[in-house]
Amino acid sequence: xxxxIHQDKNSEARLGQLTTTHGxxxxxxxxxxxxxxxxxxxxxxxxxxAGAEILLCNAYHLxxxxxxxxxxxxxxxxxxxxxxxxxxxxxxxxxxxxxxxxRHITDExxxxxxxxxxxxxxxxxxxxxxxxxGLGADIIMPLDECVHYPCANDYARIAMERTVDxxxxxxxxxxxxxxxxxxxxxxxxxxxxxxxxxxxNKLLDIDFDGYAIGGVSVGEPEVLxxxxxxxxxxxxxxxxxxxxxxxxMPEDILQATEAGSDMFDCVIPxxxxxxxxxxxxxxxxTVRNSPYISDYQPLDxxxxxxxxxxxxxxxxxxxxxxxxxxxxxxxxxxxxxFYLELMRNIREAIQxxxxxxxxxxxxxxxxxxxxx
Amino acid sequence: xxxxIHQDKNSEARLGQLTTTHGxxxxxxxxxxxxxxxxxxxxxxxxxxAGAEILLCNAYHLxxxxxxxxxxxxxxxxxxxxxxxxxxxxxxxxxxxxxxxxRHITDExxxxxxxxxxxxxxxxxxxxxxxxxGLGADIIMPLDECVHYPCANDYARIAMERTVDxxxxxxxxxxxxxxxxxxxxxxxxxxxxxxxxxxxNKLLDIDFDGYAIGGVSVGEPEVLxxxxxxxxxxxxxxxxxxxxxxxxMPEDILQATEAGSDMFDCVIPxxxxxxxxxxxxxxxxTVRNSPYISDYQPLDxxxxxxxxxxxxxxxxxxxxxxxxxxxxxxxxxxxxxFYLELMRNIREAIQxxxxxxxxxxxxxxxxxxxxx
Numbered sequence: 001x002x003x004x005i006h007q008d009k010n011s012e013a014r015l016g017q018l019t020t021t022h023g024x025x026x027x028x029x030x031x032x033x034x035x036x037x038x039x040x041x042x043x044x045x046x047x048x049x050a051g052a053e054i055l056l057c058n059a060y061h062l063x064x065x066x067x068x069x070x071x072x073x074x075x076x077x078x079x080x081x082x083x084x085x086x087x088x089x090x091x092x093x094x095x096x097x098x099x100x101x102x103r104h105i106t107d108e109x110x111x112x113x114x115x116x117x118x119x120x121x122x123x124x125x126x127x128x129x130x131x132x133x134g135l136g137a138d139i140i141m142p143l144d145e146c147v148h149y150p151c152a153n154d155y156a157r158i159a160m161e162r163t164v165d166x167x168x169x170x171x172x173x174x175x176x177x178x179x180x181x182x183x184x185x186x187x188x189x190x191x192x193x194x195x196x197x198x199x200x201n202k203l204l205d206i207d208f209d210g211y212a213i214g215g216v217s218v219g220e221p222e223v224l225x226x227x228x229x230x231x232x233x234x235x236x237x238x239x240x241x242x243x244x245x246x247x248x249m250p251e252d253i254l255q256a257t258e259a260g261s262d263m264f265d266c267v268i269p270x271x272x273x274x275x276x277x278x279x280x281x282x283x284x285x286t287v288r289n290s291p292y293i294s295d296y297q298p299l300d301x302x303x304x305x306x307x308x309x310x311x312x313x314x315x316x317x318x319x320x321x322x323x324x325x326x327x328x329x330x331x332x333x334x335x336x337x338f339y340l341e342l343m344r345n346i347r348e349a350i351q352x353x354x355x356x357x358x359x360x361x362x363x364x365x366x367x368x369x370x371x372x
Numbered sequence: 373x374x375x376x377i378h379q380d381k382n383s384e385a386r387l388g389q390l391t392t393t394h395g396x397x398x399x400x401x402x403x404x405x406x407x408x409x410x411x412x413x414x415x416x417x418x419x420x421x422a423g424a425e426i427l428l429c430n431a432y433h434l435x436x437x438x439x440x441x442x443x444x445x446x447x448x449x450x451x452x453x454x455x456x457x458x459x460x461x462x463x464x465x466x467x468x469x470x471x472x473x474x475r476h477i478t479d480e481x482x483x484x485x486x487x488x489x490x491x492x493x494x495x496x497x498x499x500x501x502x503x504x505x506g507l508g509a510d511i512i513m514p515l516d517e518c519v520h521y522p523c524a525n526d527y528a529r530i531a532m533e534r535t536v537d538x539x540x541x542x543x544x545x546x547x548x549x550x551x552x553x554x555x556x557x558x559x560x561x562x563x564x565x566x567x568x569x570x571x572x573n574k575l576l577d578i579d580f581d582g583y584a585i586g587g588v589s590v591g592e593p594e595v596l597x598x599x600x601x602x603x604x605x606x607x608x609x610x611x612x613x614x615x616x617x618x619x620x621m622p623e624d625i626l627q628a629t630e631a632g633s634d635m636f637d638c639v640i641p642x643x644x645x646x647x648x649x650x651x652x653x654x655x656x657x658t659v660r661n662s663p664y665i666s667d668y669q670p671l672d673x674x675x676x677x678x679x680x681x682x683x684x685x686x687x688x689x690x691x692x693x694x695x696x697x698x699x700x701x702x703x704x705x706x707x708x709x710f711y712l713e714l715m716r717n718i719r720e721a722i723q724x725x726x727x728x729x730x731x732x733x734x735x736x737x738x739x740x741x742x743x744x
Contacts, residue, residue, distance in 0.1 A: 037690065041697045045678070066690040070666050074686060082682040294442050306417070310454040314446060318409065318438040325413045325697055 001182055001209055002027075002241040002262075009353040012233060012260035013346075018210075018241055020138035020182060022078065022086045023053060027241065027262040028350075030253070030343045031056040031088060032336055033270070036065065037081050040270045041325070041332045044083045050305065050333070051340045053085055054139075056265045059131050060092025060099075063121075064114050068134040076136030088265075089137035091128050093144040093186070094214070094246070105145060107162060125166035126173055129183075137181065141212065142170035144186040149219035156190035163188040163214075164202045171206055182209040184243060190215060191224050193231055200235050210241035213261075217246050226255065233260035250279060250342055250366065254359045257346055269339050273332030276320045280338070281362075283369050287313055287331060288320040305337035306330075373554055373581055374399075374613040374634075381725040384605060384632035385718075390582075390613055392458045392510035392554060394450065395425060399613065399634040400722075402625070402715045403428040403460060404708050405642070408437065409453050412642045413697070413704045416455045422677065422705065423712045425457055426511075428637045431503050432464025432471075435493075436486050440506040448508030460637075461509035463500050465516040465558070466586070466618070477517060479534060497538035498545055501555075509553065513584065514542035516558040521592035528562035535560040535586075536574045543578055554581035556615060562587060563596050565603055572607050582613035585633075589618050598627065605632035622651060622714055622738065626731045629718055641711050645704030648692045652710070653734075655741050659685055659703060660692040677709035678702075 006015040016027040032039045032047055035058045039047055047055065062071060074080040077087055096103055100112035109124035125143040132140035143166050145159040167185050174183055185208035189195030203211060213232050216225050229244065233256075236242050243263035244256050253264050269279065276288040280300035285292075287299065298308035299316065307316075307330040319327030342362075349358035378387040388399040404411045404419055407430045411419055419427065434443060446452040449459055468475055472484035481496035497515040504512035515538050517531040539557050546555055557580035561567030575583060585604050588597050601616065605628075608614050615635035616628050625636050641651065648660040652672035657664075659671065670680035671688065679688075679702040691699030714734075721730035 036694045036696060037687070038696050038698045041701075043678070043698060043701070044682070065694055066665060066686070070686060070690070073666060074668055074684060080684070080687055082687075293438060294445060296446050306415070310416070312446060312452070314438070314442060315409070315452055315454075318442070322408045322437055324408055324410045325700065326410045326415060328697060329413075329415070329701070 002239070004238060006351055007238075008258075008350045008355050010356050011258040013257050013350045013355045014238070014260060014262065015347055015350045016241065016262055018054075018086075018262075020086045022084065022138050025053040025086055026347055028253075028257045028343055028346055029054060029263055030339045031263065031265040032339075033058075033265050033267045034081065035267070036061050037071070037077065039336070040274065041329045042270070042336065044081060046306075046333055047083075047336065048085070050337045051344065052336070054088060055083055055085070056088050056090060057081075057135070057137070058092065058095060059089045059128065059135065059137075060095040062089075062135065063092065063123075063131055064116055068131050072134040072136070078136065086139065087135075087137045088139040089132045089135055089141065090245075091132070091141040091143045091186075092123070093141075094146045096123070097146045097148075105162075107165065110143070110145075125169045129170050129173055133181065139182045139184060139210070141184055141186060142167045144188055144214055146188065146215050146218065147190050149191065151190045153190075153192055153195070156188075156192055156195055160189040160195050160199050164199060164206075167203060167208070168206050171208070184208055184210040184212045184241075186212045186214040186245070187232055187236075188215045191220055191228055193228070196228060196232055197235055200232065204237065208240075210243060210263075211236050212243040212245050214245050216244070217248065226259075229256055229261075230259045236260075250339070251363060253339075253342065254346070254362065257350075258355055258359060269335035270332045273335040274328045276316075276327065276331060278331050278338075279335050281365055283366050285313075287316045287327075289317075292317040299331070299334050300338070303334065303337065303341070305334050307334040307337075374611070376610060378723055379610075380722045380727050382728050383630045385629050385722045385727045386610070386632060386634065387719055387722045388613065388634055390426075390458075390634075394456065394458045394510050397425040397458055398719055400625075400629045400715060400718055401426060401635055402711045403635065403637040404711075405430075405637050405639045406453065407639070408433050409443070409449065411708070412646065413701045414642070414708065416453060418678075418705055419455075419708065420457070422709045423716065424708070426460060427455055427457070428460050428462060429453075429507070429509070430464065430467060431461045431500065431507065431509075432467040434461075434507065435464065435495075435503055436488055440503050444506040444508070450508065458511070459507075459509045460511035461504050461507055461513065462617075463504070463513040463515045463558075464495070465513075466518045468495070469518045469520075477534075479537065482515070482517075497541045501542050501545055505553065511554045511556060511582070513556055513558060514539045516560055516586055518560065518587045518590065519562050520590045521563065523562045525562075525564055525567070528560075528564055528567055532561040532567050532571050536571060536578075539575060539580070540578050543580070556580055556582040556584045556613075558584045558586040558617070559604055559608075560587045563592055563600055565600070568600060568604055569607055572604065576609065580612075582615060582635075583608050584615040584617050586617050588616070589620065598631075601628055601633070602631045608632075622711070623735060625711075625714065626718070626734065629722075630727060630731060641707035642704045645707040646700045648688075648699065648703060650703050650710075651707050653737055655738050657685075659688045659699075661689075664689040671703070671706050672710070675706065675709065675713070677706050679706040679709075
């Protein structure tokens with residue numbers, strides 16, 4: 001399912017291709033996030049035209065609304081949202097630990113109260129896999145226990161061992177499926193190197209279709225985060241896809257790609273887009289700010305997206321100033337395009353063994369201006 | 373600029389074509405409303421693909437935000453909003469009389485306070501024409517005085533005579549222009565037949581490029597409205613375009629077309645769309661309602677729009693239930709498509725002298741169900 005195409009000669013970065021029942025994905029890849037079965041403000045057609053090959057949706061949110069059965073009876077998530085390509089669903093582990101009003105975790109599973117209406121649910125690893133089978137996603141994730149920073153070593157061990165046990169149980173109920181979904185193992189262990197390594201070894205013994213790094217960007221200092229990420233990437237098999245969950249900014253993606261990550265997801269491009277902050281080759285730009293009132297340039301003169309080809313900063317500022325939805329759409333679309341274009345450029349640079357230079361050139365330009 | 377192509381043999385309906393510097397518009401036509409330089413939630417590309425040939429924007433709103441100069445310096449309204457086809461701008465008469473916090477009207481012009489921030493402005497008919505010249509719209513409207521229902525006869529006369537005087541002053545400053553904009557005269561006179569007729573005759577003496585019926589849908593009973601509309605259409609020259617301002621529902625458009633109206637604008641398709649109410653051939657449908665939770669049909673099985681070709685009522689209900697912007701977009705897009713398709717069908721029916729039958733068939737089906 002994962003094919004390593006080229007190993008960069010000057011870094012750990014890799015060019016690869018992931019194959020699922022709904023298509024091929026060139027890696028390193030960025031997955032736009034459609035938490036509630038929609039990438040906020042954008043249509044699936046726009047995402048396809050921007051070059052997205054895979055979307056991430058969230059099983060926890062879809063379990064709460066509209067319910068797995070509604071989507072299953074629609075013919076599955078692909079048909080429900082009208083997305084013909086690959087979908088990865090997150091298990092909801094992270095959401096239960098960050099959004100739920102209340103949670104009680106045991107080795108059996110987790111009881112929690114919905115962040116929407118306080119209703120109680122009890123989810124086990126088996127139920128979470130069944131949910132994702134009902135949704136019909138191409139790549140699915142086991143329920144895991146994600147801890148925040150800081151976390152005591154003894155609790156981090158308990159959470160890590162539980163995550164491994166749940167991963168084993170998740171895999172065991174998948175064996176009979178013909179139309180096989182890819183199941184990734186999630187590495188936990190907080191900021192403890194020994195726990196992280198132990199987790200990797202245990203997951204490798206079970207054997208998954210790919211490996212995800214969970215529990216990063218949960219409040220830890222940046223330097224600690226990158227030490228852990230690098231350590232994990234060094235210890236994961238080169239033959240498997242490695243998915244760094246939930247990161248990040250363009251500079252994070254470049255750094256983690258150079259260290260050997262293959263897959264990324266993040267809400268930042270659309271969240272920033274809805275706030276009127278655009279990513280450009282010359283840095284971030286907050287389009288609602290007053291300097292743009294009569295700035296007739298596109299957001300990014302190097303960009304070929306629909307927004308940049310048709311609209312000025314002055315128009316976008318006007319839309320945000322008037323709370324017009326088209327503004328949220330156009331900046332979100334640009335940002336998604338910017339991220340997907342960044343990934344295309346990254347892949348090209350890896351192919352030509354010049355990712356290290358590309359990253360430096362990109363960052364020199366990206367950091368040169370402090371735009372309003 | 374207006375060519376009468378075919379007069380329906382069985383009604384007052386007419387097929388025509390309006391020519392502006394930005395294109396030809398088949399009439400009867402519907403103009404999607406882009407009050408603040410955007411048809412709410414939709415991109416210009418979507419409007420073009422739905423078949424829109426002309427948009428309406430509002431000079432009053434654009435004067436307040438972002439200001440006429442910002443748009444003029446962008447190269448005009450067409451470039452600012454990236455719309456290559458025809459634009460009609462409304463003068464703002466109606467908005468000053470319905471939105472402004474305070475207004476003081478004299479024969480010279482109108483002083484008012486912005487509904488946004490209370491700032492004071494004084495507008496004359498001349499300034500309003502200059503604003504619309506600055507915007508570069510293809511069809512422009514003179515400042516008029518719009519009264520609400522009920523209105524005493526003596527005040528309705530004052531407002532009508534002032535509207536005529538302002539129309540004359542508006543026309544007199546247009547004479548020198550090379551790149552000529554079309555100027556329409558607006559018929560006022562409240563619900564008084566004699567005042568309305570007198571207004572028409574005075575406007576005809578001045579001679580405009582088209583005639584608009586203003587001051588309808590301002591609180592008057594429906595039967596009175598249609599008497600006035602029919603009377604006016606009977607008295608307007610057959611050789612000119614007739615624009616019925618601000619109406620309406622599909623049944624209103626059908627009725628007024630049959631009486632001889634050529635142009636319509638209304639915020640209803642997008643406003644209803646944002647509330648989750650879709651127009652269908654079987655009547656209106658409120659998609660957030662619970663019966664649609666697992667209804668996998670499209671909004672309208674007869675519709676060829678992007679929404680109906682790709683998404684179910686169940687998905688749209690989910691989007692509204694989660695307050696997702698894509699829901700507002702998709703139902704607004706469908707509604708605009710529905711209106712533009714209705715106009716195409718109306719034109720085809722007029723061409724074949726069967727508008728009366730078409731209207732009856734449409735309404736039989738449209739009114740048959742009371743959907744939730």
